[in-house]
Amino acid sequence: MRTRLARPDLHRRSCLLAALPWLAATSATAATPLHEAMRRAEALREAAVRAGDQAYGAVVLRGAEIVGAAPSRVVTANDPTAHAEMEAIRDAARQLRTRDLSGCVLVSTSRPCRMCEAAAGWAGISRMVHGPSLTDAGAPR
Ligand SMILES: [Zn+2]
Numbered sequence: 001m002r003t004r005l006a007r008p009d010l011h012r013r014s015c016l017l018a019a020l021p022w023l024a025a026t027s028a029t030a031a032t033p034l035h036e037a038m039r040r041a042e043a044l045r046e047a048a049v050r051a052g053d054q055a056y057g058a059v060v061l062r063g064a065e066i067v068g069a070a071p072s073r074v075v076t077a078n079d080p081t082a083h084a085e086m087e088a089i090r091d092a093a094r095q096l097r098t099r100d101l102s103g104c105v106l107v108s109t110s111r112p113c114r115m116c117e118a119a120a121g122w123a124g125i126s127r128m129v130h131g132p133s134l135t136d137a138g139a140p141r
Contacts, residue, residue: 036066038107044084045057052075053075056085058070058083058107058109059088059108060105060125061104062092062104067104068090069091070087070088084108085108088106089123105125105126105128107128108129112130112140117140121141
């Protein structure tokens with residue numbers, strides 16, 4: 001059961017969120033799309049482990065919608081590049097029928113490695129958020 005707590009700083013926070021929407025990640029109130037995306041990424045990480053793969057999951061979020069999602073498939077696909085983030089980016093590009101993912105957020109269970117960050121950059125991903133505390137890693141470099 002979800003419990004709502006009184007939040008005296010809610011107004012200040014909502015003003016901040018309007019200016020910096022990605023900060024919604026720090027909201028302790030209702031689940032945000034980022035929270036939902038991380039929940040999905042965690043579920044994919046668990047699925048990867050059950051399948052005997054590496055413990056990673058990732059999703060691509062566009063606005064409030066998950067447009068790409070994948071577990072790590074490095075072991076199961078015998079593909080050293082099949083990191084969850086790479087697979088989620090590929091899935092999003094397929095789903096959206098575009099290689100331009102600008103405006104999208106890559107949400108992953110761990111901080112993307114250099115390969116995945118580069119791929120996110122090539123795809124035009126706008127931000128990367130990782131880990132259970134929704135750490136904002138900024139734009140891919
Ligand atoms: Zn990677």
